[in-house]
Amino acid sequence: MKGSVVIGIFLSLWSLAPQQFMGMQEAKREVYVIYMGAVPVASSGDMLRENHLQLLSSVLRRGQSPEKTLLWSYRHGFSGFAARLSKEEAVAISEKAGVVSVFLDPIYQLHTTRSWDFLRQTSLETDSKPDEEAASSPQTSDTIIGFLDTGVWPESSSFNDKEMGAVPGRWKGVCMAGSNFSASSCNKKLIGARYYSSDDDMATPTKWLSGDSPRDASGHGTHTASTAAGSSVMDASYYGLARGIAKGGSTSSRIAMYRVCFEDGCPGSAILAGFDDAIRDGVDLMSVSLGASKFNRPDFAADPIAIGAFHAVAKGITVVCSAGNDGPSSASLVNTAPWILTVAATTIDRDFESDVVLGGNKAIKGGAINFSGLQKSPVYPLIYGEAAKSNSSSNDGSASHCDLGTLEANKIRGKIVLCNHSTGDFSKTFRTEELKSSGAVGAIWISDMQRGVADTYNSFPVTQISSQAADEILSYMNSTKNPVGTILATVTVTKYRPAPVVAYFSSRGPSTEASGILKPDVAAPGVNILAAWIPGEDSSDVPPGQKPSPFKLVSGTSMSCPHVAGVAATVKSWNPSWSPAAIRSAIMTTATQVNNDDAPLTTESGSTATPYDIGAGEVSPTAALQPGLVYEAGPEDYFRFLCNYGYPPSKLRLIADTPEGYKCPENSSKQLISDLNYPSIAISNFTGKESKIVNRIATNVGAEEDATYAVSVKSPPELDVQVVPNKLHFSKNTTKLSYQVIFSATKASVKGDLFGSITWSDGIHRVRSPFAVRGI
Structure with missing residues (x-):
């Protein structure tokens, strides 16, 4: 059960007897989070903070101040605290009554791609x-x-x-x-x-x-x-x-x-x-x-x-x-x-176009954000990274990717350099900076995957092109003794297609x-x-x-x-x-x-x-704003999810403000997680030997109290998907209706991921639920 793993990790880390630490210098102290679940009924914020301090005092050595050890006391939306503890103290506090989990303070990261603008x-x-x-x-x-x-x-x-x-x-x-x-x-x-x-x-x-x-x-x-x-x-x-x-x-x-x-x-x-x-x-x-x-x-x-x-x-x-x-x-x-x-994340219908112009004024479309000061006429020599390889570089193709330290500065000075880029390569930003410091006047990066992402290079002329566009440039470079080109400053292109991607x-x-x-x-x-x-x-x-x-x-x-x-x-x-x-x-x-x-x-x-x-x-x-039907899920639904996920009632009662005497259903299982009243459906470990039944409850929130919704199913040939009933009749007194989705295999075995959708419609609203079935 995953929930117990958190405390188990700490118990396993404490492999030495406490007395072995007697007389030793105080152990390293780090920030730990102690999570204690829902705020107890009738508990004030001040009362909870005092409880947190008392709990800290019970594991600290004599003379240590719990007030100075405590970082944060969580007492409004949930109960818990953060404190600077030794590993020994963290293990001790994890064994106290009322504690759900104890874990080292993690450092999370922002979900921005930092070199992309x-x-x-x-x-x-x-x-x-x-x-x-x-x-x-x-x-x-x-x-x-x-x-x-x-x-x-x-x-x-x-x-x-x-x-x-x-x-x-x-x-x-x-x-x-x-x-x-x-x-x-x-x-x-x-x-x-x-x-x-x-x-x-x-x-x-x-x-x-x-x-x-x-x-x-x-x-x-x-x-x-x-x-x-x-x-x-x-x-x-x-x-x-x-x-x-x-x-x-x-x-x-x-x-x-x-x-x-x-x-x-x-x-x-x-x-x-x-x-x-x-x-x-x-x-x-x-x-x-x-x-x-x-x-x-x-x-x-x-x-x-x-x-x-x-x-x-x-x-x-x-x-x-x-x-x-x-x-x-x-x-x-x-x-x-x-x-x-x-x-x-997806793209929008706007592109930042920075084209490459070759000798003969042939334009090759590229994309990046640069405010290039190069001439618009193709007068700058072009060179492929591999052709500028230094004598000390290996023959593993790294020079074609313009990897750090692989190019000869004298060979790229005053030129526009054509470089490959693949997933897992070193940052384009750093490689571009090295090209610039080596005297290159511009750079062209080849990447099908990242062509739709317009990296920002400001005043240094850089653009990104597809491999198909690169073939055109290489063909031109191989056809002439002195290939030349230029990189144009970025312009905004609207109504770009296809979008979104x-x-x-x-x-x-x-x-x-x-x-x-x-x-x-x-x-x-x-x-x-x-x-x-x-x-x-x-x-x-x-x-x-x-x-x-x-x-x-x-x-x-x-x-x-x-x-x-x-x-x-x-x-x-x-x-x-x-x-x-x-x-x-x-x-x-x-x-x-x-x-x-x-x-x-x-x-x-x-x-x-x-x-x-x-x-x-x-x-x-x-x-x-007007979905027609919605799939409601409240505390009881999430209680059942946590039961199915593997949390025992004792821990669940700490995490959530469950009703007194709440017990997990006896048949709780991870296989029943699919029954959470979610707007989409996911089924894992589907063998196809037996049908899988998923339950849902739809609530009518449309303007019409009397409404009839009919279902349509889009499924792959490997699956037979039946919805029972296939019509939902809502009225003033019947705003919630349940239905079942029955998944059956049409072949002896199901492998890989299969996708489809279930859509309810009353002629005005289309209420679509995607599904994903993962075979063994």
Whole structure:
């Protein structure tokens, strides 16, 4: 049982008898998180903090101060604390009554691809575009979005509060003063800001706790917040590129920033503190563009995001998270808990074109962001990396990739260098810098996978091309003794096709934590995103003669996450009483699966995208406002999920505020996770020898109380999929109806992954649920 593994790890680490440490120098102390589940009934925050201190005192040596050891006390949305402990003390505290899990404070990373800069046109939809009334939340809704991120730059024009009403009276948050940040830095748009460093010298020896202000030091938090809920800003651009109106998806929503990320990452203890405060402060939604590494995905009871989100959702707060940037490899996504809305990243219909012009004025299309000062005429010598190999380089092809130290400077000086790039290669940024320092006048990178990602090189002339385009260039270079060319400055191309396309970096399913849940949930724009940024201090990022741009082009699932948060805020504002599960369902079941060529969505390689790539599809803000049917899931559903996942009732009663005497069903099994009332369906270990039955309950939220929905099924030939009943008749007195989906194999055995969908329609609404069946 995975839940017990967390404590078991600590027990196994404590292999030496305690007496062996007698007389030795005090063991190394590190930050541990002690998670104690739901807040006990009738417990005050002060009472819980005292309980946490008493628990600490019980494991500390005489003379040690629990107050100085304690970092954070979580006592609003859930119970627990973070403290600096020795391994021995951590093991001892894990054995105490009421403790769910004890784990080393993990450092999570932002889900932005740092060397990629991109364009975004706000309010982009692929096959539907909401009118102004549908695209904006009612001004009276006052939806509050909380961001766990790097902080905020309050002076950004995206956070102006012009024409906004008074701050909602239910808001209980604060605007914390800090370095270069005062309580007056907030306004009626940015209504709250917190940060999570500590003033205790013992508790702050690491760089990640160096932040002493809610002010954004990296730009990431400013970018995500403005993407989701920024005010309209006229004539926004990145040095003239992507010029237009910049605005968030829900311009009437309020913003609350919780700075949990610092120089070295985002500590789990701070993430939990942010969740704890956000729940108390009164946010309606949370946007979390960060996560664990795909190589170190903790169990739900040891994952700060899963823990915090669980208790936020229990309080009616929708939590939207990024899927991660570890694509395109399979099973690479994170933030897979079923109470989280997990978002993948796609491109938009805009490209940054930087062409290569060859001798004879033949133009080859490329893409990147550069403000090239080269002549437009092809007068610069071209050379392939392999041809510039130094005498000391090996013959393994590394020179063709322009790897560090492989090229002879004298051979590339004054020339444009053509270089290969493959997945796993060293950073293009560093290799480009070496080419520049060696005297090259420009660089052309060859990468089919990354051609759709417009890296930013500013004043140095660089572009990226496909392998097909590279063949044309190499053919020209081989046909003439003195090949020449040039790289043109970037221009913006609109109505680019096909779009959307799954971003190559976007992490993919299936989920390794709970294979009975299909993840990601949806996809949204995460490439070429233009949004607010902090003033630049590095002049190398500013083109000659320009001032630092207040907007920047950034890419990653960090950017797709706030798109969906903005949509969720709009859905919430139109339907204030809807639960997080209903909001998630509305977004998922109305998503689209076609691009602007009216063809199926594709991945970066050109293959048809599957639910492991895009979940239910590309988010559609207009359709999500009126989904027709939704799939509800509340605390009891998640209790059953945790029972099926393997948590015993004793631990479940600690994690969740379960009813008195709650017991897990006797038949609890991981095979029953598929029965969670989710808007999508996932089945694992399907042999085909027996049929698999999955249950769902649909709730009518349409304007018509009397409605009849008929089902249609799209399935692969290897599967026979039956839905019983095949019609659902809703009435004023019957708003919830159940049905079963029966999966049977049409062949003797089922191997690999099979995908399809189930769609209910009343002639107006189309309520689609994708499914994924994994054979053995």
